[in-house]
Amino acid sequence: MLDINFIRNNPDRVKQAIVHKHENAASIDQILELDTQRRSAIHACEQLKSKRNEKSKEVSELKKKGQNASAIIEETKKIGDEIKSYEEKLSGLEPQINNLLLRIPNIPATDVPIGKDAEDNVIVKAWGQRKTFDFAPMSHWELGRILNILDLERSSKISGSGFILLKGYGAKLERALFNFMLDVHTREHGYTELFPPFLVNRASMTGTGQLPKLEDDMYRTATDDLFLVPTAEVPVTNIHRDEILSYKEIPLYYTAYTPCFRREAGSYGKDTRGIIRVHQFNKVELVKIVKPETSYNELESLLLNAEKILQLLGLEYRVAKLCTGDMSFAAAKCYDIEVWAPGVGKFLEVSSCSNFEDFQARRMNIRFRDEDGKLRFVHTLNGSGLALPRTVIALLETYQQKDGSVTVPEVLQPYMGGINVIVKK
């Protein structure tokens, strides 16, 4: 959420930013108009309240002396009615303003390239050698079927399309990967491991910015109005909602494994084969809560922490700095990490590392008391470290051999019971 004061003082800058993010800037004028009405109503209302307080005091003094106060009481009743009418006006205006404000996207940072869509993203880094094959590399779904580790026919029988059933070494590989990732982030990168709830309430979903805009993309349990987490970002960042932290306790680094649930509404027909785009997937997430002046350095190190996983797995990847049009609603700056999948012949997004500045902190009301005792909003960041299905895709497709077996990278072998190759059982 943006600061209403900031919008008031910089309406053109905000509108420009919204246009760059390909959202509708018209609501800014509407917000400003409603805000003017709101403030004048507050002013009038508060003056009346002040008057009422004075009169009430008079009543109390008269009564103490045993005198009749009915004239003043009558007068004050009328003031009370007027106050009520202003309060009604305000209780109409405030949710309107708030709803509009919650739908205004964050402003991109100044060094974010202005652009329309993924075409305009800027590749800022490429790592690893392109793997060459002396045979035609297979796709992960072919490999999964041959090795009997991935069974998409049966998962769609159980749940529907977009769900994954892993078997045998496929299941083990999944578990190996998120354990490995959590170990790297906790041991080498200083993150605290968390295991959060997988169902969260509306306030949490609003805090990180999934609601109100993206409700259609979320799984919701109707009876209790709880949402299945679309990412660990939601429960983890909301840990400190409505809290005041000390400058001594931040930065906070958290990592958590959760499954992630996404309806993927509106993406029908995209990436329908295999496990590139699914409704439920596993992910290890990195979340940082930091001081504003450090957040851009923290973003760079967060990105490196996520990249480290691919480096250790020996998978080729590249890093894209997203343009304004491709960034998410809440982000001020965002890098995507894309891993090369030779079987499908594509780079696949496995991580999005974002700095939200104080956009989420404002929604969640997470502040900290700085060295001078002042209250300020923290900055929040997060990134996948990493999303599993696409990492599995890259792994299977990159390490496949002519006979369909897949070698296991050395770092994963201890997590896989010591085996160095997955063969058909």
Place this chain on the structure above:
RNA sequence: GGAGAGGUGGCUGAGCGGCUGAAAGCGACGGUUUGCUAAACCGUUGUAGAGACUAAAUCUCUACCCCGGGUUCGAAUCCCGGCCUCUCCGCCA
């Protein structure tokens, strides 16, 4: 799911419908004293909003004692609804 108890500032804990933004204690911060530390003593110690040419400092006002309504001239205090916590019972992995 049933029965009961309770939610007050950073924490503990008072609070009669007006004199309570809130006693007292603890903690924290500043100061005096001290070679240093401790102790003692003195002082300070919430947040948000609106307004004052106002960006900062300052001042004025308003609101906030879990949240939302209501009663009243006036609510931390009375009434209703909700949320949360604790205890007991039931059910259950």
